[in-house]
Amino acid sequence: MAQPRVGRVVRVAGPIVEGEGIEGIEMGEVVYVGYEQLLGEVVRISGGRFSAQVYEDTEGLRPGEPIVATGRPFVVELGPGLLASVIDGIGRPLKMIEERMGPFIGRGLRVNTLPRDRRWEYRPLVKRGDELGPGDVFGVVQETPLVEHRLMVPPEVHGVVVDAAPEGSYAVDEPLVTLDAGGSKVELTMKQEWPARRPRPYAERLPCKTPLITGQRVIDTLFPVAKGGTVAIPGGFGTGKTVTLHKISMYSDSKIVVYIGCGERGNEVAEMLEGFSELVDPATGRPIMERSVIIANTSNMPVSAREASIHIGATIAEYYRDQGYDVTLIADSTSRWAEALREVGSRLGELPVEEGYPAYLPDSIARFYERAGRVKALGRPERFGSLTIIGAVSPPGGDFSEPVTVYTLRFVGCMWALDTELAYRRHFPAINWMRSFSRYAEEVEKWWSENVSPEFARYRRKALQILSLASEIESIASIVGESALPDEQRLVLLAAEVLREGFLRQVALRGEDTFCEPVKQFWLLKLMVDFFDKAYELVRSRVPAEEIASLPAVHVMQRVKEDERGVEAVRELYERVMRDLKGLAEKYGVSGGGRE
């Protein structure tokens, strides 16, 4: 490791500090700035001078103060102790900062991401003489009751085990395994480091075929994301981005959740912490915090650390993916991250392109989403993991044609477009079913067919048709008046209303409707689509649409999702609706309308 070299500050302008007097300084090198030793990273070198972005507030810093270069890139500490922690944008646990500084964050505090004083029960999986290569699991630690932490040989390391510590309790920096790597000795500990901006390697990339089950009907059924996929969720303020993301982070069926609160509200972090500690994993009864890592860089924290937080989050997520887990990474909001890029770029005097953003913005966005995927991990035993990335986008004025939204949509496989109109009507999740898309819908159909019902795909398409037809009819109705519409069209509007209220809307934060099992999703869908099909036949046989609309069961369809008896209640209602329609058919003396 390089010796620390010392230079001095020549200019301070916000988060950018210019320095001089350090030979051979490198891009991306970590520096400590000023007497308070503020953490920074070199972003530009020109002539004998260099510029560093500083991750802490620079107020009070003077020219002439020292800058220490470390000779190391900006790395993330990986190992047991990450789960259940809340760290800031540069990897410091916020609890530790609170212990040392109280409720307000001061400057210049250095804290390790992984606590050194905590000991972990280690179980070795290798013995002397074993040959180990990159990614091989050499031992395990029960990190939390929910997650077994698999300790891996770092990428680029291999050798023969010459010394192996016995089972026992160890701190993260104690040597566990010593390798003879062609003459030189390498010591493996629980902790390893990885440069935050470099994606971690894997053996092979695999196609994404399994849906991430979120329990949100509009997502799972209409706009699914596959495990290993990418999603953008754009929406103006008040459209419920954060609430939707919180729900996904709490209820989705991934093993690990990494949540990056990037430039968002402090109170939301507090709310999440509360929710994550209260909500328990149904299988184990343990709080879901034990499978989560929260990275909190709230909007009032230094802007350059906001830029770093995204990379730290992605690296941690990849690390758990490499252990063979399904990981979901949520970034709220990527727009704030893009703005941080813009701010740093502008302070460096870079030429702005669109709306002041630097020319490399699309590149940076692409590199971030490219870290998603389902992979076969390096090393033995064979492990498959996935990293799903869900990024919120906060377009100014809710305008989806602004640069961050436009670039993001080019690189993601799925968009959940949040809609101001729906939010005003308090229809949540406010995902607009006409504007959203998912490229995974067909790939995950097989899963639905095998695990839920072979009919699922047909019902899904039919429901989408009804919704799209209804939106056309609505635009006509707004000109001619609803009463002027033919009965067939009024029935379409009714069916769409039932779908909207009874299927798409899902607001409860507590109770039955919070999470909807795939089977129940299917039955609700079947109920509503079959209702429409049968009713449509009746209407074509001159049964008035008004008669169908006034069936009491129609109102029940809009509420059955909340029934505590779950899918049973839906099945019962299905029978009742079919009976009622058959009754109507008999009353009007027409065929059809009943169950075949």
Next chain:
Amino acid sequence: MSDLLERALHRYPGKMYRGASELRGSLLVLEGAPDLAYGEVVRIYGEDGRERLGRVLEAGVDRALIEVLGDVEGLSTDVLVKPTGSTFKVRVSEELLGRMFNGRFEPIDGHPPVVHGELRDITGAPMNPVSREHPSQFIQTGVSVIDGMLSLVRGQKLPIFSVSGLPHDLLAAQIARQATVRGEGESFAVVFAGIGLTRDEAGFFIEQFKETGAIERMVAVINLAEDPPIERLLTPRIALTVAEYLAFDMGMHVLTIMTDMTNYCEALRELSAARGEVPGRLGYPGYMYSDLATIYERAGVIRGRRGSLTLLPIVTMPGGDLRHPIPDLTGYITEGQVILSQDLHARGIYPPVNVLPSLSRLMRAGVGAGKTREDHTYVADQLYDAYSRGVRARDLARVVGAINLSERLRRYLKFADAFEQEFLSQGFYENRSLEETLDRAWRVLSLLPEEELVRIPVEIIKKYHPSYR
């Protein structure tokens, strides 16, 4: 000059720089002032013999950029600049209650400056998110539309988005008056930050607070329209530093009213333009989001401490445009927004709150069973749903005529009118209890057939619907 220099040197011994290389707007460029720190406050002496304050925007070995606080008229390049060795700080103590200051923290109430108390940097330090308590204590404002549908909780930041000429000042004053009467045994305070206000506007608020006796529990920091724009950047920060002290050191429930944040943002733009920065949307700087966040995010509640800091900023939307960068960025930071409508105002409805785009993000945490009343959330949801249908029916009726609407839509039309007249509308001095607010809500909802109330669970309908009581 020599006389002044002598006096200055006598008062503040130490290093001093003479002569600026450039004066541009309120910016002053100093060559060869390597000892100035970033953000440091300096004293500036011009040939006119006056002392002004300045702040270092860029520190460098060869050149420093200083923003001059106070007016620049009468300044020439022949100035003396004296470092103070410190960033902008104010003294905080209980003595501040009942006092009034300008944007440089000089008293404007005829009383002497504050000499006791701890010096605090006005920038403040970010609150550690893990130290925050999620705000969940309902504040009864006595305004039906706020309490019923946009509930305010302690520690929330809830702006009023308005347009010039609408009664946002009245609404803010009414909330301040009615929200602070409650809570016996708890101490409260109002901190008022007037940013770029006319004398009339500032006078209105002061009168209001005098009338209710709140003036003794109030601290006002007022930057008038005629004061230097650069001080508008300090005004809210001074006010919040005081508010943080009262809330988190003294354990008070502090309501901070900041008006008008649009003036603040324009001052920020002015400074950014003077520095020659790359402009963002409509010329506002790209860092305006981060800058506003350092103001709004200072609201909150800290675990284990008694007080709270609730923020009620007023933003007049230029051109009434919600997508204008100022309301837009504000809305992304604050926990909701209360939007006033010119249309409702023209129809004589006070408060003219357009509820559909309005929102209180923290409402769910603060209301419902055990906090307010078990039907509260459901009733609010149903009101939103029904009113949005009513408004759409009204739009439709304008095109096709009410007679061509279905029976169902006509009901919603009637509901929308009743909602505006009986629920939304109330007097400036009318203080409604929460019970009354919810009962009014049920009365207007009962205009709809019961099966339309799909957002309210059946058992709640059975318990509270007027036809069952």
